[in-house]
């Protein structure tokens with residue numbers, strides 16, 4: 001839930017009383033002030049999430065403590081009473097909990113939140129998790145040696161954030177935050193403090209602020225609430241508040257009642273962005289009136305978004321991006337914000353176009369038709385939530401209670417919120433919405449923040465110019481907004497249904513395979529994992545591989561052009577209106593060796609989803625104006641690509657790895673020029689012209705009987721030519737041998753390393769599993785060595801990908817950021833870890849950790865429709881058998897340190913190794 005603003009409106013739903021917490025949550029406060037929230041929930045089964053929420057953040061730091069709220073968070077993983085040194089992470093890994101992906105924490109200005117998901121089938125683990133929470137609450141050790149090791153890691157975390165965005169933020173934050181304490185308390189802190197602070201300084205922070213009357217434990221999951229409540233009382237009851245308790249001040253950003261302006265340019269910034277923030281006091285979201293305001297604001301934002309969409313898509317649009325909304329800004333402030341990216345040669349025109357809609361809105365308001373649509377969409381969203389109320393994930397619930405505790409944000413429960421929503425939608429009037437414009441969009445407390453590439457600095461307006469542009473627009477004689485009239489149907493004719501000519505069932509996985517009269521195959525897997533969720537995907541062999549290099553740019557961009565052009569009788573804007581209140585989506589795709597569609601739907605909207613699928617097959621639209629708009633915007637987007645260090649590094653890497661293959665390298669003006677709209681359209685039509693090549697897979701709350709006529713109507717009616725297509729093997733693969741390239745770009749003192757090990761292999765489920773195991777174990781080792789032992793990196797990543805088609809290929813990418821002077825040392829350490837895997841094999845402990853992680857994520861995966869959809873479709877596309885969980889267990893049993901040592905020797909020889917390094921430009925030889 002977002003926070004709302006405070007504006008009183010007469011209504012049937014208006015009460016200043018706080019909405020009570022969902023009665024399904026057990027909550028209480030111990031005599032020492034420690035709060036807890038517990039809820040039983042079985043989605044997913046056999047799991048619980050534990051959160052420790054602290055009303056403690058960087059805002060509470062003294063000057064000498066800047067960065068230590070966040071440092072404290074790190075130290076909670078580096079030694080507590082019951083888990084000295086790094087024992088905590090290692091212990092949890094053995095239980096199948098991954099560091100970073102599962103186990104996590106964050107620190108912001110006002111709060112620090114720790115998160116731990118655990119399996120609940122072992123009662124010991126629930127007890128231990130409660131113990132860990134207690135350790136986090138008050139028992140971090142702050143060992144001097146561990147602090148020293150952590151300094152380097154946090155400095156690396158800080159280094160990762162150094163960029164043009166960060167440099168510019170430093171300049172405009174004091175303005176946006178009115179010079180308040182927030183501008184001086186960036187959670188990451190200062191180098192000076194991070195390098196030099198004494199253990200006493202951080203211990204003092206901990207002692208002052210980590211105290212029960214600022215803390216809450218939130219547990220949601222497959223647990224016994226009574227037993228856990230008892231446990232919490234006994235484990236947390238003796239936590240003490242400090243004797244000389246400091247006051248937990250609620251810091252605010254003062255409103256200065258003045259307009260401010262700042263224009264900043266940076267040579268690594270890639271677009272011109274004009275932002276307006278109009279600030280005003282915020283109000284907590286705790287009462288019915290607050291909730292009513294939240295709903296209204298959400299309707300307002302939705303309608304505004306719909307007004308901007310056609311403007312952005314118009315031919316010769318002078319904007320490459322635009323958005324506006326009313327939202328929470330920070331601390332005690334809300335803001336109306338507008339962000340417009342004008343094209344560099346049309347800054348004035350672009351900005352005026354964006355501002356004109358706001359002025360039009362202030363003058364004429366929204367229309368009844370718009371409000372009606374926005375209400376339908378909001379209601380549909382609320383109904384979807386309601387339908388899944390007993391299948392809502394524990395994590396979603398827990399996050400709500402965390403916000404309830406920290407910021408008093410209502411957590412009334414899904415049913416109660418739905419009732420309120422219906423009442424509010426029933427009586428909110430157009431006049432209420434239009435009043436928001438005048439209460440929010442004012443000429444006071446207004447900040448202009450302009451960001452631009454260095455080269456465009458001279459063309460930026462100053463404050464007087466910008467204000468005069470606004471005034472000129474305000475003096476124009478505007479016409480009221482005219483809604484996109486739309487009574488058109490999507491399809492010109494109702495499709496002539498085909499027939500289901502064959503049906504087979506597969507009992508192990510509960511699959512039905514239907515063959516339609518046009519040769520199209522449909523696989524259905526009904527599940528009860530959600531109450532109202534159907535996911536689907538469709539694929540045919542082919543994709544871009546079927547076309548020559550000359551056509552590549554056209555085919556690769558075909559779907560994005562098509563998607564912006566609308567479909568059937570409707571433009572994109574008309575389509576979004578047509579789909580008002582529906583919970584569904586459909587997207588065609590063309591990948592390298594396949595093409596098809598993917599989507600999702602509620603049960604009631606399945607018919608609409610399939611109608612749209614039919615339309616994307618049979619009635620794609622060609623729209624020259626939209627095409628020109630897309631190409632124009634793409635030109636603007638890549639105009640400054642060469643100034644952004646990460647884009648330059650990415651493009652260089654692709655060039656080196658794929659030896660300048662034009663299908664693999666980054667975007668360029670030359671490539672844009674090769675996109676031919678007619679060709680893209682013809683190729684799209686060709687790819688989707690033959691139903692007999694496609695297989696659809698549907699997973700979820702499927703009513704097979706009800707679905708059959710829909711399948712016959714919308715899929716059975718797609719024309720077929722019975723001409724089997726296939727993909728081509730273009731033999732695109734990473735360069736062989738040992739290659740090294742240094743790229744010099746960017747002004748920050750930072751490096752990025754990307755090591756790629758690759759080769760050909762005979763793809764099999766076993767080889768794939770072994771390489772995934774090795775990947776995870778290597779990642780654990782790199783974390784232990786490069787981060788914890790050498791303090792040289794923040795978060796090293798190992799990414800594995802293995803493919804069977806068009807050629808058997810495996811790839812390991814090892815990626816990390818670090819200080820430029822540490823690159824050689826850290827690369828040597830990473831390669832040394834690979835050598836060790838080859839020579840000695842992994843430790844039994846790390847193999848066990850991987851097995852635990854794998855089994856645990858398989859258990860939760862099997863409880864999601866998305867997992868099943870991907871499992872079934874990838875097995876089919878790769879000609880692999882579906883494997884039942886028990887069979888997986890057998891495969892796991894076969895994996896040992898010895899077998900992985902063989903895998904490492906075989907695949908990680910280092911024979912094909914590409915080392916790419918991004919370094920600061922001033923290190924490059926002239």
Ligand SMILES: [Zn+2]
Nearest residue numbers: 070074154157
């Ligand atoms: Zn951190």
